[in-house]
Amino acid sequence: MAHLPLRHISISNFRRLAGSIRLPLDAPVVLIHGPNGTGKTSVLSAIELALTGAVQSLDRLDERYFAYLPYYGEPFAAVEIQIADAAGEVVSPGVMTVGPTGVDGAPALDRAGRQFYSERSYLDQVSLGRLLEMYQYTERNQESSLARFVNELLSLDQLDALISGLTDATDLRLVKRLVDEYSEAVKTSQETQGRLDLTVARRATITSTLDVQRAALNRAVTELGLSEFDLATPAGLREASAIITQPQSAGGPVVTEDLARSLSELRGRIEGFATRPMHARVEDAKQRRESAAAEKRAWAFASEPGLQALMDDAIDLGLRVGDAELPVYERAERLRSTIDAETLQVASQLEENQRVAGHSASVAKQVSELTAGLNMLDAQVAEGEGRAGALATGLAALREQVRGEVCPVCDRDYSELSAGSLGAHIDAKIEELTSEGEVLRTLGQQRDAARAELDAMVRRQAELAQRALADDQADLVEARLEALKSLQSRSIASAESVAEGSNLAEKLQLADDEVAELEALDLERQRISSLLGQVAEELETERAAPAESMEQTWSRLSEIVTAALATSDLHNDIRRGALAHIAEIAKLGEELSQLTTLIAEESERKYVLDAQVREADRRRDVAKEVRAAASQTRAAIVERVFNDSLNRVWKDVFVRLAPSEPFVPAFGIPEAGKHALAISLETIHRTGGIAGAPGTMLSAGNLNTAALSLFIALHLAVEPVIPCLVFDDPIQSMDEVHVAQFAGLLRLLSKQHGRQVVLAVHERELFQYLALELSPAFEGDELITIELEENSESGMLVNTNRVAWRSDDALAV
Amino acid sequence: MATGLTTVLQVLEQAGFRRLPMPVVVAGASFDFDAALIGTGVSQDLIVVGGLATDPNHLARLLSGLNRSLDRLGSRRPVSLVLLGARPNGAYLARLEAAARVMVLDTSEPTQAAVQEAVAILLPLRLPSAAEATIAPLDEVRERLSSRVTNDHRALIDAASSGPDVVQEVLREYLAAAFGDTDRSESS
Numbered sequence A: 001m002a003h004l005p006l007r008h009i010s011i012s013n014f015r016r017l018a019g020s021i022r023l024p025l026d027a028p029v030v031l032i033h034g035p036n037g038t039g040k041t042s043v044l045s046a047i048e049l050a051l052t053g054a055v056q057s058l059d060r061l062d063e064r065y066f067a068y069l070p071y072y073g074e075p076f077a078a079v080e081i082q083i084a085d086a087a088g089e090v091v092s093p094g095v096m097t098v099g100p101t102g103v104d105g106a107p108a109l110d111r112a113g114r115q116f117y118s119e120r121s122y123l124d125q126v127s128l129g130r131l132l133e134m135y136q137y138t139e140r141n142q143e144s145s146l147a148r149f150v151n152e153l154l155s156l157d158q159l160d161a162l163i164s165g166l167t168d169a170t171d172l173r174l175v176k177r178l179v180d181e182y183s184e185a186v187k188t189s190q191e192t193q194g195r196l197d198l199t200v201a202r203r204a205t206i207t208s209t210l211d212v213q214r215a216a217l218n219r220a221v222t223e224l225g226l227s228e229f230d231l232a233t234p235a236g237l238r239e240a241s242a243i244i245t246q247p248q249s250a251g252g253p254v255v256t257e258d259l260a261r262s263l264s265e266l267r268g269r270i271e272g273f274a275t276r277p278m279h280a281r282v283e284d285a286k287q288r289r290e291s292a293a294a295e296k297r298a299w300a301f302a303s304e305p306g307l308q309a310l311m312d313d314a315i316d317l318g319l320r321v322g323d324a325e326l327p328v329y330e331r332a333e334r335l336r337s338t339i340d341a342e343t344l345q346v347a348s349q350l351e352e353n354q355r356v357a358g359h360s361a362s363v364a365k366q367v368s369e370l371t372a373g374l375n376m377l378d379a380q381v382a383e384g385e386g387r388a389g390a391l392a393t394g395l396a397a398l399r400e401q402v403r404g405e406v407c408p409v410c411d412r413d414y415s416e417l418s419a420g421s422l423g424a425h426i427d428a429k430i431e432e433l434t435s436e437g438e439v440l441r442t443l444g445q446q447r448d449a450a451r452a453e454l455d456a457m458v459r460r461q462a463e464l465a466q467r468a469l470a471d472d473q474a475d476l477v478e479a480r481l482e483a484l485k486s487l488q489s490r491s492i493a494s495a496e497s498v499a500e501g502s503n504l505a506e507k508l509q510l511a512d513d514e515v516a517e518l519e520a521l522d523l524e525r526q527r528i529s530s531l532l533g534q535v536a537e538e539l540e541t542e543r544a545a546p547a548e549s550m551e552q553t554w555s556r557l558s559e560i561v562t563a564a565l566a567t568s569d570l571h572n573d574i575r576r577g578a579l580a581h582i583a584e585i586a587k588l589g590e591e592l593s594q595l596t597t598l599i600a601e602e603s604e605r606k607y608v609l610d611a612q613v614r615e616a617d618r619r620r621d622v623a624k625e626v627r628a629a630a631s632q633t634r635a636a637i638v639e640r641v642f643n644d645s646l647n648r649v650w651k652d653v654f655v656r657l658a659p660s661e662p663f664v665p666a667f668g669i670p671e672a673g674k675h676a677l678a679i680s681l682e683t684i685h686r687t688g689g690i691a692g693a694p695g696t697m698l699s700a701g702n703l704n705t706a707a708l709s710l711f712i713a714l715h716l717a718v719e720p721v722i723p724c725l726v727f728d729d730p731i732q733s734m735d736e737v738h739v740a741q742f743a744g745l746l747r748l749l750s751k752q753h754g755r756q757v758v759l760a761v762h763e764r765e766l767f768q769y770l771a772l773e774l775s776p777a778f779e780g781d782e783l784i785t786i787e788l789e790e791n792s793e794s795g796m797l798v799n800t801n802r803v804a805w806r807s808d809d810a811l812a813v
Numbered sequence B: 001m002a003t004g005l006t007t008v009l010q011v012l013e014q015a016g017f018r019r020l021p022m023p024v025v026v027a028g029a030s031f032d033f034d035a036a037l038i039g040t041g042v043s044q045d046l047i048v049v050g051g052l053a054t055d056p057n058h059l060a061r062l063l064s065g066l067n068r069s070l071d072r073l074g075s076r077r078p079v080s081l082v083l084l085g086a087r088p089n090g091a092y093l094a095r096l097e098a099a100a101r102v103m104v105l106d107t108s109e110p111t112q113a114a115v116q117e118a119v120a121i122l123l124p125l126r127l128p129s130a131a132e133a134t135i136a137p138l139d140e141v142r143e144r145l146s147s148r149v150t151n152d153h154r155a156l157i158d159a160a161s162s163g164p165d166v167v168q169e170v171l172r173e174y175l176a177a178a179f180g181d182t183d184r185s186e187s188s
Helices: A040-052 A111-121 A131-136 A145-154 A157-165 A172-178 A180-223 A234-245 A257-274 A281-316 A328-401 A422-467 A471-538 A550-657 A700-717 A736-752 A764-773 B003-014 B056-072 B090-099 B112-118 B130-134 B137-148 B151-162 B164-180
Strands: A006-014 A017-024 A029-033 A077-084 A096-099 A102-104 A663-668 A680-685 A724-728 A756-761 A782-791 A795-804 B018-020 B024-026 B029-031 B035-038 B046-050 B079-083 B101-104
Touching: A006 A040, A017 A040, A017 A795, A029 A040, A029 A764, A040 A077, A040 A096, A040 A111, A040 A724, A040 A756, A040 A782, A111 A700, A111 A724, A131 A145, A131 A700, A145 A550, A157 A550, A157 B137, A157 B151, A157 B164, A172 A180, A172 B164, A180 A234, A180 A550, A180 B164, A234 A550, A257 A471, A257 A550, A281 A328, A281 A471, A328 A422, A328 A471, A471 A550, A550 A663, A550 A700, A550 A736, A550 B137, A550 B151, A550 B164, A663 A700, A700 A736, A736 A756, A736 A764, A736 B090, A736 B101, A756 A764, A764 A782, B003 B018, B003 B035, B003 B046, B003 B112, B024 B056, B029 B056, B046 B056, B056 B079, B056 B090, B079 B090, B090 B101, B137 B151, B151 B164
Parallel strands: A029 A756, A029 A782, A724 A756, B046 B079, B079 B101
Antiparallel strands: A006 A017, A006 A077, A077 A096, A096 A102, A663 A680, A782 A795, B018 B035, B024 B029, B035 B046
């Protein structure tokens, strides 16, 4: 048995239906009949309300339609439906009540079921005539319900997401905008290429400059008489530089700075030499020296023995006669002053001795007088001390023994004298003795002074005695003085001879000096000559031409040097130039090497960047492939859905209902590339040509048929959420042929395609015809007919009839 | 047998209708149509084929007689007439339609397609197959790329279910990765 989603409905006081009725719906086909106004539509509205919680046809007219749903005069209406879920279980959401405040109770269907029932299962009477218009109605840029359905059917969301999301891949500008790295890499690659071009150009310039420099260097090398170098490597350049730096003999003599300086210095020496005595004068000087020496020897022979004797005598007298190394005349000269000094000294010694002797006599007399005075003072002091001192001491000792007036010495009572007390008497005696002590002290002092004066005088006497010569000594001194005076007169006598000796010695010295100076000059000449010779040798020329003066030789050599230096300067210039070339070549070579490295690096960088861009382009191609495949798929789906799912079914349904209509309504197939599908309706002539929209091509009857067939086609185009079709008197304007065809179609839908069909009709004949056409055709097939009649007494009469299948044996087969 | 009739019978027999021996006998009465078939399975249509006979009134009489006989026996079989030959005039056609569903072929020698169209109401609808409708569009894209499809293609396609912005971001990352990882070899 087919799945029957609708099973029973109980309705109370709903719209036209007064009181409560319970209607069976649990058959593949339910036919409801009633004259107009008996509540057919109310039954179908009650079913819609119970299933979906709303009555759409009324909602479109008045959103507060709830208030009008209860039977007139009743406060509330109630509906309760029983349905079978997808598993066949019969369920009921319970009673739904509806009144002025709205609906109370849950609809029987879930959201998807409600939407499907409202749009794809139930075709109310009001909607049929406006179906095409409603389907295509759009409000505020929202999709029309037809477009929404088609888009749901197409389920192109993911494809559209894919196509839209990959759009950027199709256009390089969009790719660059989307992927910073891409534009950056392309830009960097171009910049790198620009730098590469510049660097390569720079390298070419340097290479040609290098060629020019090398050619110039080779010219210089040739001019310097050298063989060409390998200039390609730094080592070769260093070797060339070293060789060029060395002084080279370019055919002529090598003139070093030292040589030139030596020659220059020789010039000063030669000039200095010219002002000196000539060589010939040396012999004259030697001659003069010989005669001076002879004169001196003659003097020595004549004078030296006498002078020597004088000196020997002086030595005997203990005089110093000077160093034996010194010449005799000089020693004799010095001896004279020594003798004079010694003579003077000895004479004064004798005078002093006489003066001391006089002093000694006077001192002895004073000593004698002082001794006598002292002796007298000693005697006075001794007397005074003997007298006063002992008594005073004794009295003092005695005074201590006095205890009364009785004298301890004489035992007499002093008081008898009436001269005071004994103690006072003794004290007065002691006082008297003490004043005599003062005189004694003064005497003592005088004696001490006299004794000190005597002591000093005695010391002076001893000192003088020491200084005074003994008499024998004095005699010796006087004898010495005599000898000295004799010596003095001999010395004075020899003074002339001594002076002559000194003169002769000086003359000889002068002669010696002259000879020495002249010999030194000669040596200088020889040295200069030798140096000139060396220079000449270095200059590879003859040492000295015969009869050529040193000045001439020097001039000749100087000319050679000057010429050689001039040549050397020229070569130095060339050499400097060559070295400059080498430096430039080295510098350029370095730069060339750097540029080559730079070119390699930039090329590598560019290669990497280009490879990345290529890889990105490959990836773009991948994205484009995906996008193209998505677009093709989209086009295919659109075509498939429109052709196969929509137009084919629509046509299939339409031609069944209007078999003689040449124009068949169809969806215009939208352009595949467009995202938002523009839904358009058209007609296609049975011969294949596309014609105008249904509204312009079809009769009113067939336009209705087109709408009805579209409704059924859309229901059939998708898997049914609720496999039932509910029609509210769709046949009112159909002619008989259409009715017969429609009945056949309902039969197919019910019996071939398993849809539960609920149909309300108001015409009795039609009801009867359909009851026959839709009668059960096989075991388990069933038909329910519900007839509504208005009855003035009970309000509503419901006649329900359940028709079961039975074997039809009318045909003898 | 006329070829037109043969074509009609072929189409209907292919659609599951069973041919009845002629004449058709209902409640003892014989009705001699050109041919007659009944539905099998869920169909109990009675289809008679006529129009080859010369007298049109005869066909109308046969139909109404058949109806009366069926009614007498309480049969609920819907009767359809496949009419060979030219479309008859309106009055006559109305007489026929009063008695049965009439499917006019408008020729004696219809093609098979013409017969199918005429009798379409008796044939099951050709609905799109469920399998056809359920192929996921993205699978179809993969299928379309077939042997060319790589993991790279797949990654882009997989992003589609998250919306265009995600696809664009995946594309951006995919392209950007070409610049981050130079060693990356082409995936397969």
